[in-house]
Amino acid sequence: MANLCSYGWNNQWQQLKNDLSYNELEHGRIISTHKTRYDVATTEGVLSCELTGNILYTKEPHEYPITGDWVVFQRFGELGIIIDILPRTNALSRKKSGTKASVQHFAANIHKAFIVQSCDANFNVRRTERFLIQIVDSGIIPILILTKADLGIDIDKLKQSLGKIGEKTEIFVTSIYDIESIDRLRKIINPAETFIFIGSSGVGKSSLINRLCDHQLLETSAISTSTGKGKHTSTRREIFLLESGGVLLDTPGVREFGLAVDSDDTIAETLDIDQLMGKCKFHDCTHTSEPDCAVLNAIASGDLDVGTYNSYLKLKREAMHFNETTYERRERERQFHRMVKEVIREKKSRDSSV
Structure with a gap:
């Protein structure tokens, strides 16, 4: 039993x-x-x-x-x-790949999401931002896991490159060869608590999970010699129970992760731009060309990283496109249901007059 x-x-x-x-x-x-x-x-x-x-x-x-x-x-x-x-407490989602803007829910009832990034050339601040925004918007606690710390990368410099988003989440630096780093990670996993690992291919996610579980739970593979990119080892989303407690939900490596957020508020807050926006001269400021724009002024003074600003504009456009097409699709569905109800009413009216 x-x-x-x-x-x-x-x-x-x-x-x-x-x-x-x-x-x-x-x-x-x-x-x-x-x-x-x-x-x-x-x-x-x-x-x-x-x-x-x-x-x-x-x-x-x-x-x-x-x-x-x-x-x-x-x-x-x-x-x-x-x-x-049963009604979900939350669901981790992303925009489904392709031109049609539709949402793909792929994991439900999650307490914590471990964003896995490796301390090598695969590390990408913009990708971290994308994962972080979607996780926060889904009501899940984000935790950033940096793997392959044994490669000799300057960890402090790498953390510094995260900018303000480094203050939005706990950061754990790990190596599968450093048992203490694995133990520190294991301590934040509570019994019966569901946590998900998410990251791109080749970041060492499967190796980290195996070390965390103290046995070969998942298959691992080397970096592709032809492309220099990681290979997918996890082939589907699957739940495992940890002997020490905790419910682990593993996911295949993600190469494309489109945002599926309801508004750009989470984007601005996660990138720490929201407070600047309240200081702009115009309440409807687009933060692109208006005079006395606090966001643009912060870029000019060096208080706001231009890379973060460009990422905000890109993610904002992506969220706007997703929500516009979602609204249009729902409007078509409402029109269809109204048409069906009208047909039913007309049929009932004809039947009653016979």
Whole structure:
């Protein structure tokens, strides 16, 4: 018998289940997904589940269950059918790749997100900003993990390059060859607390997880000799239990991470530009060409890094594009539903007159 408390089940989740229409059914947590099939941790072990037709045919793909979700299901022999999803505390999302602006939720009910960056040429401040903004916007605690500290890189200089965002998160410097650095990281992982590792390929994420778990949990691979870039070793999002406590959610290496935020407020706050904005002469200042713009003045005086400013403009445009297209899509859906209701009303009116 498996103890679901190890996966994070508690009284709050039980209350949410009690409020569901199907609260008499079994519950479990999705530990991995395979398109429309799901591995669910239950009280009797891992059960392969599929979606009920009500979910499969009435919901959009972005509304389907994801890794980390708590679900209720009905068991049919060696197969389960997912009937409902418990309300999420949060979901980590990104803009789906491609030209169409749509959101992809890929992990749910997360306490902490470990942004993994390596202390080598792969280190990228702009990528860190992008991860950090999305994580904060999702209501998840961000923690920056710097790996491969044994390469002899100037760590203080690297931290300095982070600028203000280095003050927005705890930073852990690690090496798989330094057991003390791994122990320091292990101490911030609490029992039944779900934490996710996210980073690009080749940053040493899988090696760090294996060291953290004290055994070969994940496959690792060398840097590609043809491209000089890291190779994907994790192939899907999957949950593991740590022997010392904690629920680990691993993700494949991310090469593209489009923002999916509701507004640019989180962007400005994370990049520490929001306080400057309140000092501009015009309340609707775009911070691009207006006179007495506090943001532009800060750049001129050297108080604001021009790289951070350019990143803000880029991320702001990205967020605006995402939200405009999301609004347009929702408006089309509302118009369609109004049309359907009108057709139904007209049909009822014809039927009643016959």
